Amino acid sequence: MIRLALFALAAACAAVSVPAAAQFAKPEDAIKYRQSALFVMGQHFSRLGAMANGRVPYDAAAATANAEVVAEMAKLPWAAFGPGTEGGKAKPEIWKEDAKFKERQQKLVEETGKLLVAAKAGNIDALKAQFGPTGASCKACHDSFRNQ
Numbered sequence: 001m002i003r004l005a006l007f008a009l010a011a012a013c014a015a016v017s018v019p020a021a022a023q024f025a026k027p028e029d030a031i032k033y034r035q036s037a038l039f040v041m042g043q044h045f046s047r048l049g050a051m052a053n054g055r056v057p058y059d060a061a062a063a064t065a066n067a068e069v070v071a072e073m074a075k076l077p078w079a080a081f082g083p084g085t086e087g088g089k090a091k092p093e094i095w096k097e098d099a100k101f102k103e104r105q106q107k108l109v110e111e112t113g114k115l116l117v118a119a120k121a122g123n124i125d126a127l128k129a130q131f132g133p134t135g136a137s138c139k140a141c142h143d144s145f146r147n148q
Contacts, residue, residue: 031088040073044066060119
């Protein structure tokens with residue numbers, strides 16, 4: 001039984017260590033994956049924006065739930081920007097300016113993490129204060145790396 005458990009653990013570790021690009025059978029799969037992750041993140045971010053801008057009543061539980069999705073989704077699309085996955089709404093600069101793109105990725109992950117902390121604070125003022133910087137992080141990446 002222990003041998004089987006060790007084998008399963010070793011297999012799981014090996015699977016996790018496979019390069020992310022190898023997880024996509026075709027470039028179109030990577031494009032669809034990253035667009036889907038960013039779409040879901042955007043939908044939940046918009047819900048937070050509606051609260052932060054007063055278009056819908058503030059709901060602390062809903063704010064936290066949406067911020068959790070945003071923060072988690074912000075970590076996902078980057079694996080789908082590997083070599084050979086050009087296309088979609090992504091500008092070619094992504095593959096030419098790798099350091100800048102990675103910097104923008106990291107900034108988004110950091111800002112969405114701060115947004116989650118703000119949402120968990122349970123007050124609209126904290127959410128409003130962090131919503132702007134998080135949105136600016138999204139915009140900075142879109143301005144540099146996304147075709148409209």
